[in-house]
Amino acid sequence: MTQSAVTERLLQLEEAGKRLRERSVREVVAALAATLDAWRDPTSAWRRSLEAELPKETGFAPDMVRTGMSLALESWTSDAFLDLIDDELGGIEALEAIEGPTVSGYPTTALLLAGAIPSPTLLQILAPLVLRSPVAVKTASHDSVTADLVARSIENQDPQLGECVEVLGFPGSNANAINALLEAPCIVANGSDATIEAVAKRIFPGQRFIPYGHKVSVGALGPHAVTSPECQESAEALAQDVVLWDQLGCLSPVAVFVSSVDKRAPERFAEELASALAALEVRWPRCRVDVATGESIVRERSMAEMRRAQGGSVRVLADSGTRWTVVLEDDTELRAQPRHRFVRVHPVASESVLLDSLAPLSPHLSAVALAGFGPKSHEIARALADLGASRICRPGSLQAPPLRWRRDNRGVLTPLARFSEHSRESGES
Amino acid sequence: MSEARNELDRAMLEWMADAAFKPDAARFERLALDLFAFQFEHCDIYRAFCEGRGRTPVSVKNWRDIPAVPTDAFKEYALRTFPESRVRHVFRTSGTTSSQRGTLYLDRLDLYEASLLPTFRHYMLPDLPEGGRTLIRALASDPAEASDSSLSHMFGVVVQACGSGASGFDVANGTLDTESCVHQLRRAIQRGTPVTLCGPAFAFVHLLDSLEHADERIALPERSRIMETGGFKGRSRAVERRELYAAISEYLGVPEERIVNQYGMTELGSQFYDGVLRAPDAPRRKEGPPWARVRVIDPETASDAAPGEIGFLVVVDLANTGSSIAIQTADLGRRVGDGFEVLGRSETADLRGCSIAIDSLLGGKNP
Numbered sequence: 001m002t003q004s005a006v007t008e009r010l011l012q013l014e015e016a017g018k019r020l021r022e023r024s025v026r027e028v029v030a031a032l033a034a035t036l037d038a039w040r041d042p043t044s045a046w047r048r049s050l051e052a053e054l055p056k057e058t059g060f061a062p063d064m065v066r067t068g069m070s071l072a073l074e075s076w077t078s079d080a081f082l083d084l085i086d087d088e089l090g091g092i093e094a095l096e097a098i099e100g101p102t103v104s105g106y107p108t109t110a111l112l113l114a115g116a117i118p119s120p121t122l123l124q125i126l127a128p129l130v131l132r133s134p135v136a137v138k139t140a141s142h143d144s145v146t147a148d149l150v151a152r153s154i155e156n157q158d159p160q161l162g163e164c165v166e167v168l169g170f171p172g173s174n175a176n177a178i179n180a181l182l183e184a185p186c187i188v189a190n191g192s193d194a195t196i197e198a199v200a201k202r203i204f205p206g207q208r209f210i211p212y213g214h215k216v217s218v219g220a221l222g223p224h225a226v227t228s229p230e231c232q233e234s235a236e237a238l239a240q241d242v243v244l245w246d247q248l249g250c251l252s253p254v255a256v257f258v259s260s261v262d263k264r265a266p267e268r269f270a271e272e273l274a275s276a277l278a279a280l281e282v283r284w285p286r287c288r289v290d291v292a293t294g295e296s297i298v299r300e301r302s303m304a305e306m307r308r309a310q311g312g313s314v315r316v317l318a319d320s321g322t323r324w325t326v327v328l329e330d331d332t333e334l335r336a337q338p339r340h341r342f343v344r345v346h347p348v349a350s351e352s353v354l355l356d357s358l359a360p361l362s363p364h365l366s367a368v369a370l371a372g373f374g375p376k377s378h379e380i381a382r383a384l385a386d387l388g389a390s391r392i393c394r395p396g397s398l399q400a401p402p403l404r405w406r407r408d409n410r411g412v413l414t415p416l417a418r419f420s421e422h423s424r425e426s427g428e429s
Numbered sequence: 430m431s432e433a434r435n436e437l438d439r440a441m442l443e444w445m446a447d448a449a450f451k452p453d454a455a456r457f458e459r460l461a462l463d464l465f466a467f468q469f470e471h472c473d474i475y476r477a478f479c480e481g482r483g484r485t486p487v488s489v490k491n492w493r494d495i496p497a498v499p500t501d502a503f504k505e506y507a508l509r510t511f512p513e514s515r516v517r518h519v520f521r522t523s524g525t526t527s528s529q530r531g532t533l534y535l536d537r538l539d540l541y542e543a544s545l546l547p548t549f550r551h552y553m554l555p556d557l558p559e560g561g562r563t564l565i566r567a568l569a570s571d572p573a574e575a576s577d578s579s580l581s582h583m584f585g586v587v588v589q590a591c592g593s594g595a596s597g598f599d600v601a602n603g604t605l606d607t608e609s610c611v612h613q614l615r616r617a618i619q620r621g622t623p624v625t626l627c628g629p630a631f632a633f634v635h636l637l638d639s640l641e642h643a644d645e646r647i648a649l650p651e652r653s654r655i656m657e658t659g660g661f662k663g664r665s666r667a668v669e670r671r672e673l674y675a676a677i678s679e680y681l682g683v684p685e686e687r688i689v690n691q692y693g694m695t696e697l698g699s700q701f702y703d704g705v706l707r708a709p710d711a712p713r714r715k716e717g718p719p720w721a722r723v724r725v726i727d728p729e730t731a732s733d734a735a736p737g738e739i740g741f742l743v744v745v746d747l748a749n750t751g752s753s754i755a756i757q758t759a760d761l762g763r764r765v766g767d768g769f770e771v772l773g774r775s776e777t778a779d780l781r782g783c784s785i786a787i788d789s790l791l792g793g794k795n796p
Contacts, residue, residue: 291727291728291739291740291741291761292761292774294727294728294729294741295728295741295759295761296759297728298726298728298731298741298757299499299501299757299759302497302498302499302502302757303499303501303502303505305478305481305482306474306478306498306499306502306505306506308477308481309474309475309476309477309478309480309481310474310477310506311477320731321728321729321730322728322729
């Protein structure tokens with residue numbers, strides 16, 4: 001795709017945006033809410049297409065895609081959508097207001113996608129449209145399916161709204177096309193820290209830039225979550241959080257910290273987690289991984305074996321290939337994480353050790369699955385929030401954030417919005 | 430030194446001195462199993478590591494079953510079969526992206542040198558008559574300045590054994606002296622003396638940048654050759670190997686078929702070379718001395734990858750008598766004929782989500 005072709009599309013979107021803003025916000029929001037409802041319906045054409053097509057590109061197990069989407073969208077109802085607009089923007093009225101507090105979007109929004117997890121893609125395409133800002137979407141290299149399906153679902157619901165979404169499928173190496181896309185006045189960029197840095201360098205001061213870098217999540221279990229029978233339940237719930245999207249999302253736990261006076265508790269949990277991962281591997285086989293990933297899994301297992309050989313009480317619980325791994329550590333050091341269903345279990349002597357251990361991860365901490373701390377839970381949750389965790393929830397629900405989740409500690413709609421205060425006096429002058 | 434170790438070292442020195450430089454499967458198997466048994470007995474951490482995998486000298490009957498330690502282990506553990514008091518020399522990895530540097534402890538250097546020298550001669554100087562000398566310039570520090578660099582040490586040994594009078598080093602105080610280097614190369618051109626120019630790939634990039642900046646092209650005499658090694662990680666500029674070779678051809682006048690990539694690492698006593706100088710018409714591939722073998726491993730099966738398939742490289746090196754016989758590298762490669770090809774490392778492994786390896790988040794703790 002050429003630079004001029006992208007520029008042309010952005011201009012077409014801008015024109016489509018002008019037409020869109022002539023319509024009532026209420027009508028637009030209703031169409032978007034109906035689109036969301038269609039995606040929530042597991043029998044809809046969009047969901048069925050996603051379940052059929054996404055596994056072909058990513059290797060995700062089809063049933064995992066089905067379950068993952070159902071979990072992710074369970075609470076994303078029309079009401080939740082309207083609540084989100086109320087909470088973040090002051091309601092539809094603020095979007096329609098011509099005096100007092102008013103809210104508007106940008107003439108166009110460019111969205112650079114990364115990864116292959118569908119629900120964030122769905123939300124990131126819908127969000128600018130709430131503000132009647134047309135959106136140009138650069139698809140992720142591993143997922144050319146989701147954005148296209150979302151665009152078609154919007155068009156199906158409301159053809160004019162469909163004209164406000166342009167899906168562009170050029171590779172990230174096409175610098176000319178990227179440069180043209182980055183001319184949009186509002187840029188939402190997902191990707192690695194290196195990608196974000198590269199994009200940030202091309203942003204001008206007047207542009208709105210909303211970066212979403214890479215993050216990780218963890219589990220934190222207190223004594224009540226690792227006694228019998230809770231231990232098995234905690235393990236099964238966290239195993240599902242790990243396995244969904246093959247541990248590739250920012251909500252996927254990469255480590256679980258176990259705090260208990262019972263010295264056997266971390267090992268017991270690690271064994272339960274291993275059993276649960278083995279069972280889920282049968283149900284939702286992990287995607288094939290490239291050799292580099294496989295090598296890093298083998299290497300991290302070998303390094304864990306070396307720590308054990310040095311006299312540590314480290315254990316490696318794993319399948320015969322590279323499909324799942326639990327490393328029971330004997331310290332709290334944060335180590336390399338190959339992902340793809342590779343979890344470290346760390347024993348922690350106390351809640352303060354837990355928080356100290358997570359402190360180095362603070363700038364990159366996304367969510368924490370928290371359980372088993374009894375009355376101390378609120379205090380710990382508060383401390384985790386202070387560390388930067390944008391979500392604290394129970395094990396098993398990490399992959400189902402509410403629509404209002406402030407990913408990376410920022411709102412869903414507010415970063416895309418321009419707020420204005422139009423006082424009656426200024427209007428009269 | 431124990432009698433068992435002496436016996437192993439004697440056997441290895443004998444093999445390394447054998448001018449035939451021929452593979453000998455039975456000899457390799459026998460010495461590999463003996464060396465494994467020795468290291469199992471004399472390196473506590475390696476023994477515990479092997480026992481953890483249920484591998485002992487009793488159960489291991491084939492050199493392929495010898496457990497390999499990851500190169501990262503050399504950053505954290507003293508993998509040696511002798512006490513600290515007997516450490517005679519230490520080599521460290523460059524540590525460009527890691528706070529910790531891998532360390533190889535040696536209690537004798539003669540074996541290390543006895544391994545590297547015939548291999549260098551075989552692949553880099555196949556046309557040099559026995560006892561002959563040639564001009565060797567190294568884009569590296571003199572070993573006296575960088576005593577813990579295995580690469581500098583190697584060049585020092587090679588220059589001493591095979592270098593003619595004007596041979597030497599072009600890095601001083603950590604900086605490539607391009608002016609002096611070019612001066613030496615020009616003198617060689619004037620005299621029509623072929624040059625063997627060796628160094629890390631990033632040093633060649635600096636030299637070529639300097640020539641480009643000066644808009645200078647020099648044509649090294651016929652029969653000159655280049656040996657480049659290593660990658661660009663942590664360096665200011667990375668260059669594709671194809672691009673590097675084209676620039677070498679353009680600015681130094683050495684054709685691609687006389688540019689040899691060496692594959693080696695601090696943790697190994699042996700090195701591997703492209704066989705282009707010995708077999709210019711054969712596909713480019715790495716070969717090594719008969720006492721070192723490379724396996725291409727499929728991570729899913731932990732067995733040898735099918736021919737042509739990509740896997741990670743495990744080196745079984747009998748020159749590592751004092752450290753660890755089998756090394757699991759982080760390098761990817763595949764079999765090519767009777768040799769192998771190194772494909773480098775995937776820097777970003779298959780990112781399909783918004784998560785990332787913790788080491789990257791923490792600033793690249795691991796290489």
